[in-house]
Amino acid sequence: MPKELTKTQQRILEFLTESKSKGFMPTLAEIAKKFGYNNRSTVQQHLQAIEKKGYIKRNSKLSRRIELLLEDKFFIPKPILGEVAAGNPLTIYPDAIDTIELPTIAHMPNDSFLLRVKGDSLKDAYIFSGDVVIVNPNLEPVNGKIVVAILDDAAVVKRFFKKSNSIELHSENPEYQPIIIKKSYGNFKIVGIVVGIYRNMETIAG
Amino acid sequence: MPKELTKTQQRILEFLTESKSKGFMPTLAEIAKKFGYNNRSTVQQHLQAIEKKGYIKRNSKLSRRIELLLEDKFFIPKPILGEVAAGNPLTIYPDAIDTIELPTIAHMPNDSFLLRVKGDSLKDAYIFSGDVVIVNPNLEPVNGKIVVAILDDAAVVKRFFKKSNSIELHSENPEYQPIIIKKSYGNFKIVGIVVGIYRNMETIAG
């Protein structure tokens, strides 16, 4: 239960998060410049305050070594999506969209992004709850490929099939019915194609 | 079309990529320490060479500011050392049989290596033929963990169980019998622990 940050401290922490996602932690001087301080010791004291409140950890004497605590350990999605359902669609909270934490992974090139899968509807396609899927938004959906789609406020991972009058999103688990999208359907969008799966075994109990 | 890197340069570039994925670019001194150089200028020259070949860009005068160019390196090529059987044992080849573009999120601990799985004996552990497993040779086998072992000239991926008088290697597929290794068994060695799995979906037909 971390203490609350002041406005200034928040702004600095935001800048740190932003910097991390770009791949380069700033020096005190760079932070000072960014916020118009004439002086590094001002930054120094802000960082000490932020550290005291438990948001960061500084590696004394080492330059640019500010660790962001309180961030999700594994690299969850980049922006917007949150979690994506392999089973029933998951709701995405509208106000959560902007406040989802940036990925901790440094700089993800190529516009690809990661999503952690929840649910087991794709287990016959060998994708399981907890797996991280790598999604490329720049590929065209092809019949039979596994895609990420948005339906209204929910996101799903399903196998894609284009029919003459509709698009069908199939689960591979017989317990789940296919989702059929007619042309009239309003809020539907293919987000991208799943190009890879990664699973970390170290954190799995068994 | 970048020029080829030497072994040393490759190792350094890999270290940079790795560092970036951890969030902290190293200083020259840190790189030197990592590779056992007594001297920063050695690193300095390697970096200059790597930069000249177009793999990185350095921000002169700024510490820890090494940009990784060519960063489709979301996927970095890694050698696959052989194939390993989830079902019946397979032979391991001394040289790399293939390379794979491993996503940088698939954090590869030092000294870890890749093996491609053949066979379906671990399908109940969600590992399938064609998957690439990341193997860490520096971890102690723990009961229930999935390990890579060598039996005579063959290698297998199985779930590890230590009993009082033997070691058992279990498949999760009921079609396969567990392998039981008694102490008298000659040519047996645990190669490492499976710490991650990566599967490329683009090459999969369906």
Place this chain on the structure above:
DNA sequence: AATTATACCATACAAATGTATGGTATTTTT
């Protein structure tokens, strides 16, 4: 009313950092 936290500034200093320069030895290329 007194204390503490916040938000800045200035100066000083040791250590870290990147760079420059010059060197040796070995391998690769021409």
Place this chain on the structure above:
DNA sequence: AAAAATACCATACATTTGTATGGTATAATT
């Protein structure tokens, strides 16, 4: 055989970097 690239070492130097210390002013707590 000569030239270039590679892979290291050593020393020197200007900047950068983080820290320490001391200060002022204002807002928030006690």
